[in-house]
Amino acid sequence: MVESTPTNPTLAIDVRGARYVYPTGNVVALGGVDLQVAHGEIIGIIGQNGSGKTTLTKLFNGLLKPTAGTVIVNGVDTAKHSVQQMAAHVGYVFQNPNHQLFARTVRMELEFGPRNIGVPEDEITERVDEVVEFFGLQEFIEEHPYRVSFPVRKLVGIASIVAMRPPIIIFDEPSTGQDHNTTHIINGLMRRLRERGTTVVCVSHDMPLLADVVERVIVMKSTEVIADASPREVFADQALMARTNLQAPQVTQIALQTVVPLGGPVALTPAELAADIAQRRGKSARRGRTSSVAG
Amino acid sequence: MSMQAAMPIAMIPGNSIIHRINPLAKLVWVVGYVILAFSTQNIVILYSMALFALLLAPIAGVTKPLLKGALILVPVGSSLLALQIIAPAVERPWTAVDQIGPLVLYGDGVYYGFVLLGRIVASLLMALIMVMTTHPSDLFTSFAKLKVPYTLNFMLAMTLQLIPVFQREVGIIMSAQKSRGMKGTGFSAVLPSFVPVFVGAIERVQQLSISLESRGFGSDGIKTSYRQVRGRASDWVVGIVGAVVLITLSVVAITKGTWSLANEITFSPLFVLITFLIAATLFAGVILAAIAFSFKK
Numbered sequence: 061m062v063e064s065t066p067t068n069p070t071l072a073i074d075v076r077g078a079r080y081v082y083p084t085g086n087v088v089a090l091g092g093v094d095l096q097v098a099h100g101e102i103i104g105i106i107g108q109n110g111s112g113k114t115t116l117t118k119l120f121n122g123l124l125k126p127t128a129g130t131v132i133v134n135g136v137d138t139a140k141h142s143v144q145q146m147a148a149h150v151g152y153v154f155q156n157p158n159h160q161l162f163a164r165t166v167r168m169e170l171e172f173g174p175r176n177i178g179v180p181e182d183e184i185t186e187r188v189d190e191v192v193e194f195f196g197l198q199e200f201i202e203e204h205p206y207r208v209s210f211p212v213r214k215l216v217g218i219a220s221i222v223a224m225r226p227p228i229i230i231f232d233e234p235s236t237g238q239d240h241n242t243t244h245i246i247n248g249l250m251r252r253l254r255e256r257g258t259t260v261v262c263v264s265h266d267m268p269l270l271a272d273v274v275e276r277v278i279v280m281k282s283t284e285v286i287a288d289a290s291p292r293e294v295f296a297d298q299a300l301m302a303r304t305n306l307q308a309p310q311v312t313q314i315a316l317q318t319v320v321p322l323g324g325p326v327a328l329t330p331a332e333l334a335a336d337i338a339q340r341r342g343k344s345a346r347r348g349r350t351s352s353v354a355g
Numbered sequence: 356m357s358m359q360a361a362m363p364i365a366m367i368p369g370n371s372i373i374h375r376i377n378p379l380a381k382l383v384w385v386v387g388y389v390i391l392a393f394s395t396q397n398i399v400i401l402y403s404m405a406l407f408a409l410l411l412a413p414i415a416g417v418t419k420p421l422l423k424g425a426l427i428l429v430p431v432g433s434s435l436l437a438l439q440i441i442a443p444a445v446e447r448p449w450t451a452v453d454q455i456g457p458l459v460l461y462g463d464g465v466y467y468g469f470v471l472l473g474r475i476v477a478s479l480l481m482a483l484i485m486v487m488t489t490h491p492s493d494l495f496t497s498f499a500k501l502k503v504p505y506t507l508n509f510m511l512a513m514t515l516q517l518i519p520v521f522q523r524e525v526g527i528i529m530s531a532q533k534s535r536g537m538k539g540t541g542f543s544a545v546l547p548s549f550v551p552v553f554v555g556a557i558e559r560v561q562q563l564s565i566s567l568e569s570r571g572f573g574s575d576g577i578k579t580s581y582r583q584v585r586g587r588a589s590d591w592v593v594g595i596v597g598a599v600v601l602i603t604l605s606v607v608a609i610t611k612g613t614w615s616l617a618n619e620i621t622f623s624p625l626f627v628l629i630t631f632l633i634a635a636t637l638f639a640g641v642i643l644a645a646i647a648f649s650f651k652k
Binding site for chain 1: 524527528530531532533534535536537546547548549550551554555558
């Protein structure tokens with residue numbers, strides 16, 4: 061039984077002064093991070109390789125225990141509970157699906173997690189059916205997970221975590237190496253999880269995905285959080301982007317060089333930029349008609 | 356610390372005197388150790404060899420990982436001793452010294468149990484010290500100097516280099532399965548962890564072979580190595596001393612008919628009983644712990 065720790069009930073993740081030093085004692089992987097994430101929030105964590113993103117997220121489900129500070133997730137102190145106990149609270153989608161798939165069929169793979177956390181059999185069937193439908197896995201359900209293509213395998217890996225219905229889900233590089241269709245499904249999944257009130261943490265280098273989906277971006281550099289703001293604010297901050305060697309989505313970079321100096325918005329998606337351009341062309345056309353009528 | 360909790364059978368970087376010895380000189384010692392260990396039944400020699408190997412560990416700075424790697428000896432050694440005491444691997448008649456219920460304990464088996472254990476301990480410790488203090492590429496370069504066929508040499512070096520890679524992979528896979536609520540230890544963890552490790556290993560090796568072939572592996576011509584290993588005078592001394600001592604002892608052991616001290620050493624019934632109880636308890640403990648983990652949800 062996992063005991064709850066008294067904490068702010070509105071917070072899904074409450075990290076206070078968390079540090080992580082590798083057991084060898086000479087590598088600081090995380091240096092004093094404070095982070096509060098409310099229930100139902102969808103956040104992205106960005107930063108260069110080695111900045112501490114994955115270490116931070118591994119503290120969330122107890123894969124790593126903080127060497128200093130506290131990490132309270134869904135009211136549970138991760139330092140006092142095993143990863144298995146935390147599994148009911150936090151789902152962790154690993155970057156490489158091959159690291160988790162082992163069962164004889166996709167169905168058995170999807171049943172594995174819910175069964176481990178004690179979900180009743182009839183509910184397991186219901187959950188599996190739901191994720192199969194959402195991810196479009198009907199035709200693969202009796203296939204061996206290693207006989208399906210890599211993008212489908214990736215979806216099976218994600219679906220196996222979603223079927224556990226944890227209140228918090230962490231995605232580690234969900235779109236790396238994926239085709240457009242899979243990325244589109246992952247994008248839709250994140251929106252659906254948000255509608256359900258699931259807290260989503262997404263570690264990614266895929267800026268367009270984050271710009272499109274997340275509400276808040278955490279920027280990490282050299283094992284510390286150096287910025288925490290909306291994607292619009294973060295991606296518009298060119299000094300921050302240069303400092304962290306990150307690049308805003310291309311559409312945002314175009315907007316910053318074209319429409320923003322004219323008073324336009326910091327576009328995060330092609331649709332936003334297109335809408336602004338269309339609006340300007342409309343205004344320009346109306347002005348042209350007005351001047352020709354006046355002439 | 357699942358990510359770091361891997362079996363410590365890989366090179367531990369360092370600059371100790373043992374690290375600096377030429378790989379071939381170290382190999383002479385390992386091969387000599389194995390030959391001598393299996394040439395003799397003299398427990399004084401066998402455990403002196405094990406003690407000598409153990410003394411090298413602090414000099415090389417690998418004591419902790421060495422002891423961790425040697426943990427495998429607990430189930431192996433305890434089962435060996437317990438079985439030898441109740442069913443000695445020597446010709447009858449056996450001398451019964453005690454009885455526990457239906458189990459008759461024989462004094463003859465204790466000596467041979469310790470001989471078998473001593474062979475494994477001595478050989479394993481020396482081999483582990485070599486692996487932990489030698490860069491696989493240095494071994495590769497040294498073998499190349501000995502004109503070992505390139506492909507065979509490459510396979511040996513690559514196998515050693517892949518060990519830490521697979522250890523890391525096992526850590527990640529265990530983390531992934533534990534994140535789905537699986538117990539991270541015991542038999543129940545074997546299948547969910549073994550399949551991804553096995554599949555990953557095959558995929559990795561396949562990719563590696565494609566990558567090697569695409570870069571001209573197997574083509575003719577002289578192969579060179581980025582790392583250079585030089586044999587200093589001290590390396591020659593270490594190698595020659597090792598070869599002379601170990602070969603001499605092996606020859607003496609063989610000429611003396613394994614140089615066994617079985618007839619000179621007698622074990623008291625109490626010693627046999629205590630040895631059996633300790634060995635059987637350790638072995639049963641390992642088995643019970645494994646069964647308990649497999650049923651623990």
